[in-house]
Amino acid sequence: MLRLLLLLAFGGLAYAAGMRGFLLLLVAFLGSGIMSYFVLSRVRGKAGQQVGGFFGKINSRIDAATRAEDGDDPAAVDVTTAESSDSAPGSDETPADDAASADPDPAADQEPTADSGDGNASPRS
Numbered sequence: 423m424l425r426l427l428l429l430l431a432f433g434g435l436a437y438a439a440g441m442r443g444f445l446l447l448l449v450a451f452l453g454s455g456i457m458s459y460f461v462l463s464r465v466r467g468k469a470g471q472q473v474g475g476f477f478g479k480i481n482s483r484i485d486a487a488t489r490a491e492d493g494d495d496p497a498a499v500d501v502t503t504a505e506s507s508d509s510a511p512g513s514d515e516t517p518a519d520d521a522a523s524a525d526p527d528p529a530a531d532q533e534p535t536a537d538s539g540d541g542n543a544s545p546r547s
Contacts, residue, residue: 424462428454 433450441449
């Protein structure tokens with residue numbers, strides 16, 4: 423809005439100076455452009471911050487949604503995914519615990535025992 427006012431002011435000054443046609447438009451646009459660069463720098467800076475903040479919020483929402491969708495955000499990890507993966511964050515089990523719990527016959531790793539028939543088993547010597 424202020425830019426338009428500067429354009430009209432320079433156009434009026436150029437017209438009052440006797441300029442007409444293409445020269446009037448050229449002087450009005452060039453003069454108002456140069457003047458607005460210096461006069462409206464604070465207004466332009468504030469507007470740029472507002473626009474940058476607006477789009478910054480949109481970008482942060484997009485990034486958060488992407489992290490949640492890709493599973494990079496530990497707070498957004500599904501519980502079922504964490505249980506099925508060995509390296510999922512928040513999993514209490516280590517890969518060694520998984521291997522031990524998957525052993526179908528834990529007695530196979532024990533030393534063989536001799537049964538004396540009285541129900542008390544003693545290790546073989």
